[in-house]
Amino acid sequence: MRFMLIRKADACTEAEDLASFELVEAMTKYNDELVKAGAMLDGAGLKPSAQGARVQFTDGTPTVIDGPFADTKELIAGYTLIQARSLGEALEWVKRWPTLDGDGNVTIEVRPLYEDADFEPGGSQVRAS
Amino acid sequence: MTSGRRTHTMRVMVIVKADAASEAGAMPTEQLLTEMGNFNEELVKAGVMLDGEGLKPSSEGKRVQFSGERRTVVDGPFAETKELVAGYWIWRVGSMDEAVEWAKKCPNPMGAGGELEIRPIQEMEDFGEEFTAEARAQEERLRAELAERRGGQE
DSSP states (O other), X not given: OEEEEXXXXXXXXXXXXXXXXXXXXXXXHHHHHHHHTXXXXXXXXXXXXXXXXXXXXXXXXXXXXXSOOSOGGGSEEEEEEEEOSSHHHHHHHHHTSOTTGGXXXXXXXXXXXXXXXXXXXXXXXXXXX | OOOSSSTTOEEEEEEEEOOHHHHTTEEOOHHHHHHHHHHHHHHHHTTOXXXXXXXXXXXXXXXXXXXXXXXXXXXXXOSOGGGSEEEEEEEEESOHHHHHHHHHTSOOTTSSEEEEEEEEBOOGGGXXXXXXXXXXXXXXXXXXXXXXXXXXXX
């Protein structure tokens, strides 16, 4: 199974306080462990939402809204895609997230991805009418 | 900004925001699947598409909250439906404006409507001296190893 680990934003990531040397080192070491275990698929950090935009579709008409966006703690600061045998195994990886990140105060959301098998007959998905 | 491999390009994460239907695990209609398939094909042909996936409803996910030594696991589903992620693309584009133009061409992501959030990705070049030559070399090695495992798709 594949999982997306979503590093939720906070005031620091939204302010683009660049990571300290120690944090960069800790994250690189963590990523290295994921790669060596064959678990790592991809990962990246996002720039603050101030540099982003939203496109809202209403009745087929797109409206562009420039960042920054409110609800800081609901925003995304970065993501890591991993392969794991179960949600439990993914959670074990998450629990080893470097404690230097966010000075030990972060929230990581773990979300399973849809796989091809979910769309096959008898798969987990129902089709909307 | 510049990229090590190509000049004047950047990567963005395009986040498909969730709604009640995606959180209920409802599949898109056949019409939307077809339209999305065509849109994805355009993205691939233009060399914009790097990756894209759908996420299962947050009821199948969890959050881990870190506070000092404590690790608290919170089961989904999570509130604030419209702030959640239902899917994403990673695109390579020349500018934010180009990304916005592509996003506007997307079929209504949730059928009747929907919302996309476009967020530029931090590249190694964005880091200053915190990213030492050693860390940079390690990052490059990790990326190369990943690319190799994916069968050199990138």
